[in-house]
Amino acid sequence: xxxxxxxxxxxxxxxxxxxxxxxxxxxxxxxxxxxxxxxxxxxxxxxxxxxxxxxxxxxxxxxxxxxxxxxxxxxxxxxxxxxxxxxxxxxxxxxxxxxxxxxxxxxxxxxxxxxxxxxxxxxxxxxxxxxxxxxxxxxxxxxxxxxxxxxxxxxxxxxxxxxxxxxxxxxxxxxxxxxxxxxxxxxxxxxxxxxxxxxxxxxxxxxxxxxxxxxxxxxxxxxxxxxxxxxxxxxxxxxxxxxxxxxxxxxxxxxxxxxxxxxx
Amino acid sequence: xxxxxxxxxxxxxxxxxxxxxxxxxxxxxxxxxxxxxxxxxxxxxxxxxxxxxxxxxxxxxxxxxxxxxxxxxxxxxxxxxxxxxxxxxxxxxxxxxxxxxxxxxxxxxxxxxxxxxxxxxxxxxxxxxxxxxxxxxxxxxxxxxxxxxxxxxxxxxxxxxxxxxxxxxxxxxxxxxxxxxxxxxxxxxxxx
Numbered sequence: 001x002x003x004x005x006x007x008x009x010x011x012x013x014x015x016x017x018x019x020x021x022x023x024x025x026x027x028x029x030x031x032x033x034x035x036x037x038x039x040x041x042x043x044x045x046x047x048x049x050x051x052x053x054x055x056x057x058x059x060x061x062x063x064x065x066x067x068x069x070x071x072x073x074x075x076x077x078x079x080x081x082x083x084x085x086x087x088x089x090x091x092x093x094x095x096x097x098x099x100x101x102x103x104x105x106x107x108x109x110x111x112x113x114x115x116x117x118x119x120x121x122x123x124x125x126x127x128x129x130x131x132x133x134x135x136x137x138x139x140x141x142x143x144x145x146x147x148x149x150x151x152x153x154x155x156x157x158x159x160x161x162x163x164x165x166x167x168x169x170x171x172x173x174x175x176x177x178x179x180x181x182x183x184x185x186x187x188x189x190x191x192x193x194x195x196x197x198x199x200x201x202x203x204x205x206x207x208x209x210x211x212x213x214x215x216x217x218x219x220x221x222x223x224x225x226x227x228x229x230x231x232x233x234x235x236x237x238x239x240x241x242x243x244x245x246x247x248x249x250x251x252x253x254x255x256x257x258x259x260x261x262x263x264x
Numbered sequence: 265x266x267x268x269x270x271x272x273x274x275x276x277x278x279x280x281x282x283x284x285x286x287x288x289x290x291x292x293x294x295x296x297x298x299x300x301x302x303x304x305x306x307x308x309x310x311x312x313x314x315x316x317x318x319x320x321x322x323x324x325x326x327x328x329x330x331x332x333x334x335x336x337x338x339x340x341x342x343x344x345x346x347x348x349x350x351x352x353x354x355x356x357x358x359x360x361x362x363x364x365x366x367x368x369x370x371x372x373x374x375x376x377x378x379x380x381x382x383x384x385x386x387x388x389x390x391x392x393x394x395x396x397x398x399x400x401x402x403x404x405x406x407x408x409x410x411x412x413x414x415x416x417x418x419x420x421x422x423x424x425x426x427x428x429x430x431x432x433x434x435x436x437x438x439x440x441x442x443x444x445x446x447x448x449x450x451x452x453x454x455x456x
Contacts, residue, residue, distance in 0.1 A: 010436045016343060017410045017435075018350045019417055029338065042339065048442040049411060050301070050342040056412070057300025058307055061317050065295040068324045069288055094292055 006031060007041045016045055066093040150187055150227040158182040162239055164261035169243075170194055175259045177204075177230070177239045184232045188218065191226040193258060196243055203244045205252050206236035215239075217248040238262045276341040283331040291328055298342055299324070302349045308412040309353035319356055323349045350414055398445050403438035406431060 014020050015028040032039045153159055159180040166173035173194065178187040188204060196202055204215040213236070218228050243256035275297060282290025302323055306316040326348050334344050399407070402424070409415040409423060417435065421428040 008436070010432045013435050013439050014417065014432075018347060018414065019410065032338070044443050045439055046340045046343045048439055050340060050346075052407065052442050053301035053304065053342070053346065053411065054298070056304060056408075057298075057302075058304040059300045060303040060320050061313065064299065064303075064317055064320055065292065065324075068295070068321050068328070069291060071325060072286075072288060072291065072328050092292065092296060 003035050003037050007038060012038070012042055012045055016042070016049055063093065069094070146229075147227075149229075153178055153180055153183070153185055153187050154227075156180055156183065160263065162261050162263050164239055164241065164259035166259055167257050169256065170258045173259050175241055175261075177261075178227075179232075179236070179263060181232075181234075184234075186215075186230045186232045188228045188230045189226050190218065190220055190228065190241065193220055193241065195220065199246050200243050201246050201248060202241050202258070203248045203252065204230055205240045205242065206233035207238040207240060208233070208235050209237070212240070212252050214248070214250065217244070236263055277336075280331060280334060280336070280341060283328055291324060294327060294345075295324060298345055301342070302345060304412055305346060305349045305414075306353050308408075309350075309414050310356055315356065319349070319352050323352050326352070353414065398441050399438055402426075403434055403441070406434050407438050407442075410435060 011020065011024060011028060015025060020028065028038075028042075032042050159178050162177040162179055164175045164177065170193065172192070174192045175188065175190040178189070180186070190202065193202060201217045201219070203217045205212040206215050207213070213233050215230050215233060218230070238261065240252070240260040241258045242252040242254065243258060244253055275293065279290045279294045279297075282293065284290075299320060303316060303320050306319045306323070307313070310316045310319055323345065327345060334341065405424060406420055409420045410417065415423065417431050418428060420426075421431045424431070426434075
């Protein structure tokens with residue numbers, strides 16, 4: 001048989017177009033098996049028709065693939081669809097699903113990150129609050145200790161209150177030294193002294209046989225409960241408060257005597 | 265468009281291998297590359313879109329279930345798929361529930377209101393327009409009737425009022441033209 005004549009008879013095209021009888025089909029397939037030229041010619045026609053068909057294809061309705069995939073049993077992850085060549089982005093439901101999953105994953109990651117950051121912020125704030133509360137607590141404990149000590153002094157039977165009356169410099173002023181010789185402690189209550197100028201300070205003195213003994217400078221601090229611990233001076237006969245230059249002076253400025261009172 | 269992909273042979277092999285190993289990725293690749301062509305073949309024979317879509321799903325299922333029956337040495341994967349599509353369409357048209365409103369009733373419409381003429385205007389791809397220019401209108405009609413619509417050459421000769429011998433000659437010439445234009449080199453030359 002003349003192979004070239006067979007090839008150019010048009011039977012191969014007819015075969016590929018599905019337009020051959022069963023006998024003709026079997027004949028073409030037999031010829032293709034026996035003759036390399038026929039097989040090669042079929043391949044070329046197939047390629048041409050395939051490309052033509054692909055070019056003139058009509059995209060099927062969306063969901064076609066999903067419906068089929070739902071029916072087949074998966075044995076491996078379909079997440080590798082990104083490797084297919086010629087894939088049109090957005091047309092493949094699996095790509096959409098993969099993209100959606102990636103988006104959800106990303107959103108979840110961001111959400112967890114923000115949650116974690118919020119939690120960290122909350123924790124930092126709670127720790128800061130705790131520290132503030134601890135500082136407050138320490139301060140209050142300190143004040144409490146001081147008040148307790150003051151109360152001990154005040155409530156002791158051996159404590160003698162020494163009232164210091166205002167002088168003409170401050171007629172309404174009043175201060176008190178609580179003096180306890182047995183425990184050798186002394187407290188000063190100076191709440192009603194007028195607030196001193198910025199560059200001046202009050203200084204407390206003990207008087208022994210008419211000689212002043214320095215008992216230190218003090219500030220009027222209403223928050224401290226109005227009781228200030230002061231040095232105990234053995235044998236003090238009187239106490240006095242003068243207004244001195246800032247930092248205090250070794251001897252009192254008697255022109256600026258504010259209050260004075262005798263022991264006993 | 266996978267048409268310009270010179271490794272389309274590798275793609276077919278990959279699809280076959282994946283589907284044989286029951287990897288659904290193969291089905292996805294098959295769908296993405298061939299569904300449009302298969303759907304066109306089905307749609308031309310089963311004009312109701314829902315029927316054609318069902319048929320396409322049927323074809324994809326058959327490809328999934330019967331890939332072992334595909335013999336690489338006997339032809340290209342798409343040729344095998346197109347045959348499945350044609351046979352599926354034939355089975356549906358022969359079933360008693362199918363209304364025979366495809367071939368016989370639309371025959372005059374198809375010939376005289378040839379949709380392929382307007383289709384030319386829809387194609388924006390310059391490479392495709394070049395392919396179309398190389399085919400005469402008669403050649404296009406014949407190829408579309410025979411390939412997509414599934415006419416026999418005899419039916420085509422009646423539909424086009426053209427002697428059977430002329431149809432045979434035109435088919436051969438049209439496919440020869442397609443071969444030269446759509447061969448790998450030809451496509452690359454056209455598209456790039």
